Amino acid sequence: MAYSEKVIDHYQNPKNVGTLDKNSKNVGTGLVGAPECGDVMRLQIEVDDATGMITDAKFKTFGCGSAIASSSLATEWLKGKSIDQALTVDNMDFVEELNLPPVKIHCSVLAEDAIKAAINDYRVKNGMDSIKFEESVVH
Protein backbone atom coordinates (compact mmCIF):
# COMPACT_ATOMS: atom_id res chain seq x y z
CA MET A 1 0.00 0.00 0.00
CA ALA A 2 1.43 3.34 -0.95
CA TYR A 3 1.16 6.28 1.43
CA SER A 4 0.08 9.71 0.32
CA GLU A 5 2.78 12.35 0.08
CA LYS A 6 1.30 14.23 3.02
CA VAL A 7 1.49 11.16 5.25
CA ILE A 8 5.09 10.61 4.20
CA ASP A 9 5.94 14.24 4.87
CA HIS A 10 4.45 14.20 8.37
CA TYR A 11 6.18 10.89 9.08
CA GLN A 12 9.55 12.18 7.94
CA ASN A 13 9.19 15.64 9.46
CA PRO A 14 6.72 15.28 12.30
CA LYS A 15 5.52 18.56 13.78
CA ASN A 16 5.44 19.18 17.52
CA VAL A 17 6.82 15.91 18.85
CA GLY A 18 7.33 16.20 22.57
CA THR A 19 5.97 16.40 26.05
CA LEU A 20 4.23 19.14 28.01
CA ASP A 21 4.07 19.08 31.80
CA LYS A 22 1.07 16.86 32.41
CA ASN A 23 0.77 18.17 35.99
CA SER A 24 0.36 21.76 34.89
CA LYS A 25 -3.15 23.14 35.30
CA ASN A 26 -3.02 24.64 31.83
CA VAL A 27 -2.15 21.36 30.14
CA GLY A 28 -4.69 18.79 28.98
CA THR A 29 -3.44 15.29 28.11
CA GLY A 30 -5.27 12.71 26.01
CA LEU A 31 -3.88 9.17 25.88
CA VAL A 32 -5.87 6.91 23.57
CA GLY A 33 -5.46 3.54 21.88
CA ALA A 34 -3.75 0.44 23.23
CA PRO A 35 -0.38 -1.24 22.63
CA GLU A 36 -2.05 -4.54 21.71
CA CYS A 37 -4.03 -2.77 18.98
CA GLY A 38 -0.81 -1.42 17.50
CA ASP A 39 -1.46 2.27 18.14
CA VAL A 40 -1.26 4.59 21.13
CA MET A 41 -1.53 8.37 20.77
CA ARG A 42 -0.73 10.92 23.39
CA LEU A 43 -1.87 14.42 22.55
CA GLN A 44 -1.28 17.38 24.85
CA ILE A 45 -2.62 20.92 24.66
CA GLU A 46 -1.61 24.01 26.60
CA VAL A 47 -4.47 26.45 27.09
CA ASP A 48 -4.38 30.16 27.94
CA ASP A 49 -6.78 30.52 30.88
CA ALA A 50 -7.74 34.06 30.01
CA THR A 51 -8.56 33.57 26.34
CA GLY A 52 -9.40 29.87 26.17
CA MET A 53 -7.00 29.61 23.21
CA ILE A 54 -4.71 26.65 22.64
CA THR A 55 -1.22 28.09 22.73
CA ASP A 56 0.79 24.92 22.29
CA ALA A 57 0.24 21.28 21.31
CA LYS A 58 2.56 18.28 21.44
CA PHE A 59 2.24 14.61 20.58
CA LYS A 60 3.91 11.28 20.93
CA THR A 61 2.54 8.31 18.99
CA PHE A 62 3.24 4.59 18.82
CA GLY A 63 1.79 3.39 15.56
CA CYS A 64 1.95 3.20 11.80
CA GLY A 65 2.79 6.09 9.52
CA SER A 66 -0.85 7.15 9.23
CA ALA A 67 -1.23 7.29 13.00
CA ILE A 68 1.92 9.39 13.33
CA ALA A 69 0.80 11.70 10.51
CA SER A 70 -2.70 12.10 11.99
CA SER A 71 -1.35 13.11 15.37
CA SER A 72 1.24 15.44 13.88
CA LEU A 73 -1.48 17.10 11.83
CA ALA A 74 -3.72 17.35 14.90
CA THR A 75 -1.10 19.39 16.77
CA GLU A 76 -0.75 21.74 13.81
CA TRP A 77 -4.50 22.26 13.62
CA LEU A 78 -4.94 22.77 17.35
CA LYS A 79 -2.38 25.51 17.86
CA GLY A 80 -4.07 28.87 17.83
CA LYS A 81 -7.57 27.44 17.96
CA SER A 82 -10.03 27.99 20.80
CA ILE A 83 -11.22 24.96 22.74
CA ASP A 84 -14.63 25.31 21.10
CA GLN A 85 -13.10 25.35 17.65
CA ALA A 86 -10.95 22.34 18.53
CA LEU A 87 -14.07 20.39 19.43
CA THR A 88 -15.36 20.69 15.89
CA VAL A 89 -12.42 18.78 14.39
CA ASP A 90 -13.82 15.60 12.89
CA ASN A 91 -12.03 12.40 11.97
CA MET A 92 -13.07 12.81 8.34
CA ASP A 93 -11.04 16.03 8.25
CA PHE A 94 -7.93 13.88 8.77
CA VAL A 95 -9.04 11.34 6.18
CA GLU A 96 -9.47 14.10 3.59
CA GLU A 97 -6.36 16.08 4.38
CA LEU A 98 -4.07 13.03 4.54
CA ASN A 99 -5.86 11.01 1.87
CA LEU A 100 -6.13 7.99 4.20
CA PRO A 101 -7.32 4.70 2.69
CA PRO A 102 -10.29 2.88 4.33
CA VAL A 103 -8.00 0.53 6.28
CA LYS A 104 -6.44 3.56 7.99
CA ILE A 105 -9.63 5.35 9.02
CA HIS A 106 -9.18 4.13 12.58
CA CYS A 107 -6.05 6.32 12.78
CA SER A 108 -8.19 9.39 12.10
CA VAL A 109 -10.75 8.31 14.69
CA LEU A 110 -7.98 7.88 17.19
CA ALA A 111 -6.73 11.41 16.50
CA GLU A 112 -10.22 12.84 17.01
CA ASP A 113 -10.55 10.87 20.24
CA ALA A 114 -7.17 12.14 21.43
CA ILE A 115 -8.26 15.76 20.90
CA LYS A 116 -11.46 15.19 22.86
CA ALA A 117 -9.63 13.35 25.63
CA ALA A 118 -7.09 16.18 25.96
CA ILE A 119 -9.83 18.79 26.13
CA ASN A 120 -11.73 16.83 28.76
CA ASP A 121 -8.59 16.40 30.83
CA TYR A 122 -8.06 20.17 30.72
CA ARG A 123 -11.72 20.82 31.63
CA VAL A 124 -11.72 18.45 34.58
CA LYS A 125 -8.47 19.93 35.87
CA ASN A 126 -10.07 23.35 35.81
CA GLY A 127 -13.24 22.42 37.60
CA MET A 128 -15.46 21.92 34.55
CA ASP A 129 -17.50 18.83 33.71
CA SER A 130 -16.10 16.52 31.11
CA ILE A 131 -18.06 16.52 27.88
CA LYS A 132 -19.79 13.26 27.00
CA PHE A 133 -19.15 12.31 23.41
CA GLU A 134 -21.03 9.83 21.31
CA GLU A 135 -19.24 6.54 20.85
CA SER A 136 -16.98 6.61 17.86
CA VAL A 137 -18.39 4.58 15.03
CA VAL A 138 -15.26 2.81 13.90
CA HIS A 139 -13.98 1.53 17.22
Next chain:
Amino acid sequence: MLKLPIYLDNNATTPMDPRVLEVMTPYFLEHFGNAASRNHPFGWQAEEAVDYAREQVAKLIGADPKEIIFTSGATEGDNLAIKGVYEMYASKGNHIITATTEHKAVLDTCKHIEKTGGEVTYLQVKPDGLIDLKELEAAIRPTTILIAIMYANNEIGTVQPIREISAIAKKHGVLLFTDAVQAVGKVPVDVNKDGIDLMAFTAHKMYGPKGVGALYVRRKNPRVKVTAQMDGGGHERGMRSGTLNVPGIVGFGKACELCMQDMEEDTKRISILRDKLETELMKLEEAYINGSTEHRLPHVTNISFKHVEGEGLLMGFNKNIALSSGSACTSASLEPSYVLKALGLGDDLAHSSLRFGLGRFTNEEQIDYTIKAISETVLKLRDMSPLWEMYKEGIDLSKIEWAAH
Protein backbone atom coordinates in the same frame (compact mmCIF):
# COMPACT_ATOMS: atom_id res chain seq x y z
CA MET B 1 28.46 0.27 -5.26
CA LEU B 2 25.39 -0.22 -3.13
CA LYS B 3 22.27 -0.63 -5.21
CA LEU B 4 18.92 0.26 -3.65
CA PRO B 5 16.41 -1.06 -2.81
CA ILE B 6 17.88 -3.98 -0.87
CA TYR B 7 15.90 -7.21 -0.87
CA LEU B 8 15.68 -8.95 2.55
CA ASP B 9 12.34 -10.68 2.13
CA ASN B 10 13.64 -13.97 0.76
CA ASN B 11 11.12 -15.97 2.80
CA ALA B 12 8.38 -14.46 0.66
CA THR B 13 10.11 -15.23 -2.60
CA THR B 14 13.64 -15.29 -3.93
CA PRO B 15 14.99 -13.64 -7.05
CA MET B 16 15.71 -16.07 -9.86
CA ASP B 17 19.28 -17.13 -10.31
CA PRO B 18 20.33 -16.03 -13.83
CA ARG B 19 21.73 -19.53 -14.38
CA VAL B 20 18.17 -20.84 -13.93
CA LEU B 21 16.65 -18.45 -16.45
CA GLU B 22 19.32 -19.39 -18.96
CA VAL B 23 18.31 -23.06 -19.08
CA MET B 24 14.59 -22.22 -19.16
CA THR B 25 14.56 -19.90 -22.16
CA PRO B 26 14.81 -22.54 -24.94
CA TYR B 27 11.76 -24.32 -23.49
CA PHE B 28 9.58 -21.27 -24.11
CA LEU B 29 10.75 -20.95 -27.71
CA GLU B 30 12.17 -23.78 -29.80
CA HIS B 31 11.41 -26.66 -27.37
CA PHE B 32 7.81 -25.71 -26.64
CA GLY B 33 6.38 -29.22 -26.91
CA ASN B 34 3.89 -30.88 -24.61
CA ALA B 35 5.66 -33.47 -22.49
CA ALA B 36 2.67 -35.78 -22.97
CA SER B 37 2.94 -35.73 -26.78
CA ARG B 38 4.40 -39.16 -27.44
CA ASN B 39 4.45 -39.10 -31.22
CA HIS B 40 6.89 -36.42 -32.30
CA PRO B 41 10.25 -34.88 -31.45
CA PHE B 42 8.71 -31.79 -29.80
CA GLY B 43 7.02 -33.99 -27.23
CA TRP B 44 10.06 -36.22 -26.83
CA GLN B 45 12.32 -33.24 -26.12
CA ALA B 46 9.92 -31.86 -23.56
CA GLU B 47 9.55 -35.22 -21.86
CA GLU B 48 13.28 -35.71 -21.78
CA ALA B 49 13.75 -32.28 -20.18
CA VAL B 50 11.11 -33.04 -17.55
CA ASP B 51 12.71 -36.40 -16.78
CA TYR B 52 16.08 -34.75 -16.29
CA ALA B 53 14.59 -32.06 -14.02
CA ARG B 54 12.79 -34.74 -12.03
CA GLU B 55 16.15 -36.37 -11.37
CA GLN B 56 17.68 -33.03 -10.30
CA VAL B 57 14.79 -32.33 -7.91
CA ALA B 58 14.81 -35.87 -6.49
CA LYS B 59 18.55 -35.81 -5.95
CA LEU B 60 18.40 -32.69 -3.77
CA ILE B 61 16.07 -34.40 -1.29
CA GLY B 62 17.45 -37.94 -1.55
CA ALA B 63 14.37 -39.29 -3.31
CA ASP B 64 13.72 -41.49 -6.31
CA PRO B 65 12.63 -39.47 -9.39
CA LYS B 66 9.43 -41.52 -9.54
CA GLU B 67 8.46 -40.07 -6.17
CA ILE B 68 8.30 -36.48 -7.46
CA ILE B 69 4.89 -35.09 -8.48
CA PHE B 70 5.17 -31.70 -10.14
CA THR B 71 2.62 -29.14 -8.98
CA SER B 72 1.95 -25.43 -9.42
CA GLY B 73 3.58 -24.66 -6.06
CA ALA B 74 3.50 -25.48 -2.39
CA THR B 75 -0.08 -24.39 -1.76
CA GLU B 76 -1.20 -26.99 -4.25
CA GLY B 77 1.23 -29.50 -2.74
CA ASP B 78 -0.17 -28.87 0.75
CA ASN B 79 -3.72 -29.29 -0.50
CA LEU B 80 -2.95 -32.40 -2.53
CA ALA B 81 -1.06 -34.08 0.31
CA ILE B 82 -3.56 -33.39 3.08
CA LYS B 83 -6.83 -33.76 1.17
CA GLY B 84 -5.36 -36.57 -0.92
CA VAL B 85 -4.32 -38.61 2.13
CA TYR B 86 -7.58 -37.82 3.91
CA GLU B 87 -9.59 -39.20 1.02
CA MET B 88 -7.29 -42.11 0.18
CA TYR B 89 -7.08 -43.38 3.76
CA ALA B 90 -10.69 -42.68 4.76
CA SER B 91 -11.25 -46.32 5.68
CA LYS B 92 -8.37 -46.17 8.15
CA GLY B 93 -9.39 -43.03 9.99
CA ASN B 94 -10.24 -39.35 9.78
CA HIS B 95 -7.90 -37.66 12.25
CA ILE B 96 -5.03 -35.31 11.36
CA ILE B 97 -2.50 -33.68 13.70
CA THR B 98 -0.94 -30.35 12.82
CA ALA B 99 0.34 -27.25 14.67
CA THR B 100 -0.90 -23.71 15.15
CA THR B 101 2.17 -22.16 13.50
CA GLU B 102 1.70 -23.89 10.15
CA HIS B 103 1.30 -21.93 6.94
CA LYS B 104 -2.25 -20.92 6.00
CA ALA B 105 -2.18 -23.38 3.11
CA VAL B 106 -1.99 -26.18 5.68
CA LEU B 107 -4.26 -24.63 8.33
CA ASP B 108 -7.01 -23.68 5.91
CA THR B 109 -6.85 -27.08 4.23
CA CYS B 110 -7.29 -28.66 7.68
CA LYS B 111 -10.24 -26.35 8.37
CA HIS B 112 -11.77 -27.50 5.09
CA ILE B 113 -11.36 -31.11 6.16
CA GLU B 114 -13.05 -30.38 9.49
CA LYS B 115 -16.04 -29.03 7.58
CA THR B 116 -16.33 -32.28 5.66
CA GLY B 117 -16.38 -34.36 8.84
CA GLY B 118 -12.68 -34.88 9.55
CA GLU B 119 -11.06 -34.26 12.92
CA VAL B 120 -7.95 -32.14 13.39
CA THR B 121 -5.75 -31.56 16.44
CA TYR B 122 -3.81 -28.28 16.39
CA LEU B 123 -0.74 -28.61 18.61
CA GLN B 124 0.42 -25.52 20.46
CA VAL B 125 4.11 -24.67 20.20
CA LYS B 126 6.55 -23.88 22.98
CA PRO B 127 7.86 -20.28 23.37
CA ASP B 128 10.79 -21.19 21.10
CA GLY B 129 8.37 -22.23 18.33
CA LEU B 130 9.05 -25.97 18.52
CA ILE B 131 6.31 -28.52 19.08
CA ASP B 132 6.36 -30.70 22.19
CA LEU B 133 7.06 -34.29 21.09
CA LYS B 134 5.24 -35.74 24.10
CA GLU B 135 2.15 -33.73 23.22
CA LEU B 136 2.41 -34.95 19.65
CA GLU B 137 2.56 -38.58 20.70
CA ALA B 138 -0.28 -38.11 23.19
CA ALA B 139 -2.47 -36.63 20.46
CA ILE B 140 -2.26 -39.75 18.30
CA ARG B 141 -5.49 -41.75 18.22
CA PRO B 142 -6.40 -45.06 16.57
CA THR B 143 -8.06 -42.97 13.85
CA THR B 144 -5.03 -40.74 13.19
CA ILE B 145 -3.92 -41.02 9.57
CA LEU B 146 -1.60 -38.06 9.12
CA ILE B 147 0.79 -35.78 10.97
CA ALA B 148 1.34 -32.49 9.12
CA ILE B 149 4.19 -30.49 10.62
CA MET B 150 6.25 -27.97 8.69
CA TYR B 151 10.01 -28.46 8.34
CA ALA B 152 10.85 -24.81 9.02
CA ASN B 153 8.67 -21.83 9.78
CA ASN B 154 8.29 -19.00 7.29
CA GLU B 155 8.12 -16.19 9.85
CA ILE B 156 10.69 -17.15 12.45
CA GLY B 157 12.75 -19.82 10.67
CA THR B 158 12.37 -22.34 13.48
CA VAL B 159 13.32 -25.86 12.33
CA GLN B 160 11.15 -28.61 13.83
CA PRO B 161 12.73 -31.89 15.04
CA ILE B 162 11.58 -33.76 11.93
CA ARG B 163 13.53 -36.95 12.65
CA GLU B 164 12.02 -37.30 16.11
CA ILE B 165 8.59 -36.51 14.70
CA SER B 166 8.93 -39.12 11.96
CA ALA B 167 10.07 -41.72 14.50
CA ILE B 168 6.88 -41.14 16.47
CA ALA B 169 4.78 -41.27 13.29
CA LYS B 170 6.41 -44.52 12.22
CA LYS B 171 5.97 -46.10 15.65
CA HIS B 172 2.22 -45.50 15.45
CA GLY B 173 1.81 -46.29 11.77
CA VAL B 174 0.84 -42.73 10.90
CA LEU B 175 2.00 -40.93 7.75
CA LEU B 176 4.14 -37.79 8.04
CA PHE B 177 3.64 -34.85 5.70
CA THR B 178 5.88 -31.81 5.92
CA ASP B 179 5.63 -28.42 4.24
CA ALA B 180 9.32 -27.88 3.58
CA VAL B 181 9.08 -24.73 1.47
CA GLN B 182 11.52 -22.75 3.57
CA ALA B 183 13.94 -25.59 4.22
CA VAL B 184 14.58 -27.37 0.91
CA GLY B 185 17.61 -25.93 -0.82
CA LYS B 186 18.66 -24.04 2.31
CA VAL B 187 19.46 -26.86 4.71
CA PRO B 188 20.12 -30.55 3.99
CA VAL B 189 16.77 -32.32 3.66
CA ASP B 190 16.77 -36.07 3.03
CA VAL B 191 13.41 -37.79 2.85
CA ASN B 192 14.87 -41.14 3.86
CA LYS B 193 17.13 -40.02 6.68
CA ASP B 194 14.38 -37.67 7.90
CA GLY B 195 11.67 -40.33 7.55
CA ILE B 196 9.29 -38.16 5.53
CA ASP B 197 6.35 -39.73 3.67
CA LEU B 198 5.05 -36.67 1.84
CA MET B 199 6.70 -33.28 1.37
CA ALA B 200 5.68 -30.08 -0.43
CA PHE B 201 8.18 -27.54 -1.70
CA THR B 202 8.41 -24.89 -4.37
CA ALA B 203 10.88 -23.42 -6.85
CA HIS B 204 10.41 -19.72 -6.16
CA LYS B 205 11.80 -19.93 -2.62
CA MET B 206 15.04 -21.40 -3.92
CA TYR B 207 16.00 -19.06 -6.78
CA GLY B 208 13.75 -20.80 -9.31
CA PRO B 209 10.65 -19.55 -11.10
CA LYS B 210 7.21 -18.97 -9.59
CA GLY B 211 4.34 -21.28 -10.48
CA VAL B 212 6.11 -24.61 -10.13
CA GLY B 213 6.64 -26.87 -7.16
CA ALA B 214 6.67 -30.50 -6.21
CA LEU B 215 5.06 -32.96 -3.88
CA TYR B 216 7.26 -35.83 -2.80
CA VAL B 217 5.17 -38.97 -2.36
CA ARG B 218 6.97 -42.00 -0.88
CA ARG B 219 6.83 -45.20 -2.99
CA LYS B 220 8.48 -47.69 -0.66
CA ASN B 221 8.20 -48.44 3.09
CA PRO B 222 5.39 -47.57 3.01
CA ARG B 223 3.97 -47.04 -0.47
CA VAL B 224 1.90 -43.86 -0.12
CA LYS B 225 -0.95 -42.86 -2.36
CA VAL B 226 -3.00 -39.69 -2.56
CA THR B 227 -6.35 -39.14 -4.22
CA ALA B 228 -6.05 -36.68 -7.09
CA GLN B 229 -7.67 -33.32 -6.47
CA MET B 230 -8.04 -32.40 -10.14
CA ASP B 231 -9.59 -34.60 -12.79
CA GLY B 232 -8.02 -34.74 -16.21
CA GLY B 233 -5.44 -36.51 -18.33
CA GLY B 234 -3.89 -38.52 -15.53
CA HIS B 235 -0.48 -36.86 -15.62
CA GLU B 236 2.04 -37.42 -12.82
CA ARG B 237 1.08 -41.04 -12.20
CA GLY B 238 -2.57 -40.03 -11.99
CA MET B 239 -2.02 -37.84 -8.94
CA ARG B 240 -1.90 -34.46 -10.65
CA SER B 241 -3.52 -33.93 -14.02
CA GLY B 242 -2.65 -30.97 -16.18
CA THR B 243 -0.13 -30.27 -18.92
CA LEU B 244 3.28 -29.94 -17.36
CA ASN B 245 4.86 -26.51 -17.06
CA VAL B 246 7.96 -27.60 -18.95
CA PRO B 247 10.04 -24.39 -18.78
CA GLY B 248 9.15 -23.98 -15.11
CA ILE B 249 10.07 -27.57 -14.34
CA VAL B 250 13.37 -27.23 -16.21
CA GLY B 251 14.13 -24.12 -14.13
CA PHE B 252 13.09 -25.87 -10.92
CA GLY B 253 15.47 -28.72 -11.72
CA LYS B 254 18.35 -26.33 -12.33
CA ALA B 255 17.53 -24.40 -9.14
CA CYS B 256 17.71 -27.66 -7.17
CA GLU B 257 21.02 -28.59 -8.76
CA LEU B 258 22.46 -25.16 -7.89
CA CYS B 259 21.21 -25.35 -4.31
CA MET B 260 22.82 -28.73 -3.91
CA GLN B 261 26.07 -27.51 -5.39
CA ASP B 262 26.19 -24.17 -3.51
CA MET B 263 24.41 -24.97 -0.24
CA GLU B 264 27.44 -25.38 1.96
CA GLU B 265 29.14 -22.23 0.76
CA ASP B 266 25.93 -20.17 0.63
CA THR B 267 24.96 -21.20 4.15
CA LYS B 268 28.35 -20.36 5.56
CA ARG B 269 28.41 -16.92 3.99
CA ILE B 270 24.76 -16.04 4.63
CA SER B 271 24.76 -17.17 8.25
CA ILE B 272 27.75 -14.92 8.97
CA LEU B 273 25.79 -11.97 7.55
CA ARG B 274 22.63 -12.95 9.44
CA ASP B 275 24.61 -13.18 12.68
CA LYS B 276 26.18 -9.78 12.09
CA LEU B 277 22.79 -8.21 11.41
CA GLU B 278 21.31 -9.82 14.49
CA THR B 279 24.20 -9.00 16.81
CA GLU B 280 24.24 -5.35 15.77
CA LEU B 281 20.46 -4.89 16.01
CA MET B 282 20.35 -6.63 19.38
CA LYS B 283 22.59 -3.86 20.68
CA LEU B 284 19.49 -1.68 20.67
CA GLU B 285 17.70 -1.63 24.02
CA GLU B 286 14.57 -3.76 24.40
CA ALA B 287 15.12 -5.84 21.28
CA TYR B 288 14.03 -9.48 21.33
CA ILE B 289 14.67 -12.38 18.95
CA ASN B 290 11.53 -14.39 18.26
CA GLY B 291 11.74 -18.18 18.16
CA SER B 292 14.56 -20.61 18.76
CA THR B 293 18.05 -19.40 17.90
CA GLU B 294 19.40 -22.92 18.23
CA HIS B 295 17.06 -24.75 15.84
CA ARG B 296 16.75 -22.21 13.09
CA LEU B 297 17.35 -21.67 9.39
CA PRO B 298 20.71 -20.02 8.74
CA HIS B 299 19.33 -17.08 6.76
CA VAL B 300 16.41 -15.97 8.91
CA THR B 301 15.94 -13.81 11.96
CA ASN B 302 12.84 -12.23 13.44
CA ILE B 303 13.29 -9.40 15.92
CA SER B 304 10.84 -7.32 17.95
CA PHE B 305 11.78 -3.75 18.86
CA LYS B 306 9.63 -2.99 21.86
CA HIS B 307 7.54 0.19 21.95
CA VAL B 308 7.93 0.77 18.22
CA GLU B 309 5.16 -0.31 15.86
CA GLY B 310 6.27 -2.54 12.97
CA GLU B 311 4.58 -0.79 10.08
CA GLY B 312 5.67 2.61 11.32
CA LEU B 313 9.17 1.18 11.53
CA LEU B 314 9.08 -0.23 8.00
CA MET B 315 7.97 3.13 6.68
CA GLY B 316 11.26 4.60 7.83
CA PHE B 317 13.19 2.66 5.22
CA ASN B 318 10.88 0.58 3.03
CA LYS B 319 11.75 2.55 -0.06
CA ASN B 320 15.27 1.24 0.34
CA ILE B 321 14.94 -2.05 2.23
CA ALA B 322 12.34 -4.71 1.48
CA LEU B 323 11.29 -6.48 4.68
CA SER B 324 8.10 -7.74 6.24
CA SER B 325 6.58 -7.19 9.66
CA GLY B 326 4.33 -9.20 11.96
CA SER B 327 2.41 -6.02 12.56
CA ALA B 328 -1.33 -6.07 12.06
CA CYS B 329 -1.16 -2.99 9.93
CA THR B 330 0.52 -4.83 7.08
CA SER B 331 -2.58 -6.98 6.67
CA ALA B 332 -6.19 -6.13 6.14
CA SER B 333 -7.26 -8.09 9.21
CA LEU B 334 -5.66 -5.78 11.83
CA GLU B 335 -4.62 -8.93 13.68
CA PRO B 336 -0.91 -9.29 14.34
CA SER B 337 0.97 -12.41 13.26
CA TYR B 338 -0.68 -15.60 14.52
CA VAL B 339 2.70 -17.31 14.49
CA LEU B 340 4.23 -14.81 16.92
CA LYS B 341 1.13 -14.93 19.08
CA ALA B 342 1.40 -18.74 19.18
CA LEU B 343 4.85 -18.31 20.77
CA GLY B 344 3.11 -16.54 23.61
CA LEU B 345 4.22 -13.07 22.55
CA GLY B 346 1.94 -10.25 23.64
CA ASP B 347 0.20 -8.40 20.85
CA ASP B 348 2.43 -5.41 21.55
CA LEU B 349 5.61 -7.37 20.77
CA ALA B 350 3.99 -9.05 17.77
CA HIS B 351 3.15 -5.60 16.40
CA SER B 352 6.78 -4.59 16.85
CA SER B 353 8.44 -7.34 14.86
CA LEU B 354 10.49 -7.41 11.69
CA ARG B 355 11.25 -10.52 9.67
CA PHE B 356 14.59 -10.69 7.88
CA GLY B 357 15.14 -13.27 5.15
CA LEU B 358 18.63 -13.13 3.68
CA GLY B 359 19.56 -14.91 0.50
CA ARG B 360 22.13 -15.95 -2.05
CA PHE B 361 22.42 -12.41 -3.37
CA THR B 362 22.69 -10.61 -0.02
CA ASN B 363 26.06 -8.97 0.60
CA GLU B 364 27.80 -7.34 3.52
CA GLU B 365 27.38 -3.81 2.22
CA GLN B 366 23.61 -4.30 2.18
CA ILE B 367 23.66 -5.65 5.72
CA ASP B 368 25.71 -2.71 6.97
CA TYR B 369 23.29 -0.28 5.36
CA THR B 370 20.34 -2.15 6.88
CA ILE B 371 21.82 -2.14 10.39
CA LYS B 372 22.34 1.61 10.19
CA ALA B 373 18.94 2.43 8.70
CA ILE B 374 16.99 0.29 11.13
CA SER B 375 18.91 1.41 14.21
CA GLU B 376 18.35 5.05 13.30
CA THR B 377 14.65 4.55 12.63
CA VAL B 378 14.10 2.64 15.87
CA LEU B 379 15.76 5.43 17.84
CA LYS B 380 13.81 8.12 16.01
CA LEU B 381 10.48 6.39 16.53
CA ARG B 382 11.21 5.70 20.19
CA ASP B 383 11.76 9.41 20.67
CA MET B 384 8.28 9.76 19.26
CA SER B 385 6.70 6.87 21.21
CA PRO B 386 4.65 7.58 24.34
CA LEU B 387 5.19 3.97 25.39
CA TRP B 388 8.94 4.36 25.27
CA GLU B 389 8.73 7.52 27.38
CA MET B 390 6.55 5.75 29.94
CA TYR B 391 8.86 2.73 29.96
CA LYS B 392 11.82 5.04 30.57
CA GLU B 393 9.96 6.69 33.44
CA GLY B 394 9.55 3.27 35.00
CA ILE B 395 5.81 3.05 34.42
CA ASP B 396 4.51 -0.51 34.18
CA LEU B 397 2.61 -0.48 30.90
CA SER B 398 0.74 -3.66 31.73
CA LYS B 399 -0.88 -1.91 34.69
CA ILE B 400 -2.42 0.83 32.57
CA GLU B 401 -6.05 0.48 31.61
CA TRP B 402 -5.91 1.01 27.89
CA ALA B 403 -9.01 1.97 26.02
CA ALA B 404 -8.79 -0.97 23.63
CA HIS B 405 -10.57 -0.25 20.39
